Amino acid sequence: MLLVENHHTYWSLLRWNTTARKYASIAYVSGNTYANAGKALADAMQRANVKQAEHFGDIDPEGLRIGVTMCTYLKEHGMPALRPAAALYRWLFDHGRRRSFAGEPPTASAAALGWLGEALGLRARALCSKGIGVPHDR
16 A cells, blocks of 8 residues: 555556556545544554555655654554655655755654665755755645
């Protein structure tokens, strides 16, 4: 199962997956409300007998916080850990359009950077420390 936090990206990945068949299902989970919907998501995953799930969000402190928060919630409730969709994040790093944060650059937490894994976490830290993020579709 793939959980995508951006509407337009969800539809693009849904179309792509009809031929790629990488994911059994793709779900749209709306940004910040996603982090508050843990109980409903855990219930849906349990009913669908999901053995693993991946998250794909924006590469910025807030997007990474959402992924790690949901991962923690699911693990605390006996569900499979929510992993980052590493191949999609790599693609976004390589091809996504960067944008600058307004004002003081927010910092990504160590937990969020660790959740991405070493290689992706280092790339995210380098961007975020300069006040740059990579959104899906803005």
